[in-house]
Amino acid sequence: MAASAGAAPPRLPDATLTAGQAKLIQQPFGDLRIYFDGPTDQLSAMTAGSLRLNPGMSPHPPHRHPEEEFLLVTEGTGDISIGDDVVRAGPGAMMYCAANRLHGIVNTGRTPLLFYFYKWKK
DSSP: OOOOTTOOOOOOOSOOOOGGGSEEEEETTEEEEEEEEEOOSSOSEEEEEEEEEOTTOOSSSSBOOSSEEEEEEEESOEEEEETTEEEEEOTTOEEEEOTTOOEEEEEOSSSOEEEEEEEEEO
């Protein structure tokens, strides 16, 4: 049955996805994978993904968005900024940033920096 115009998007399914099953978006700064993107039972929007960031690169200048965000570094090293604070981060470092706060990440190492991110709106 086709969705009618203006119908709400489907809720995220219960699933376990491998990196190979995530949507891959190759960018000059690295490989972006989107595992989940859409509404859930409790949230109007949720995005979960990863970025393998090339050495010396940033996915974009420091930015703001209406979603809260967690970021978990699993490989490599880089600088994570929130407002005026900059922290050197490596495997196991986790960032939380409230909605509409300026934040960013730069790979300062010589190898790719892999991080996972989770953003949501109520």
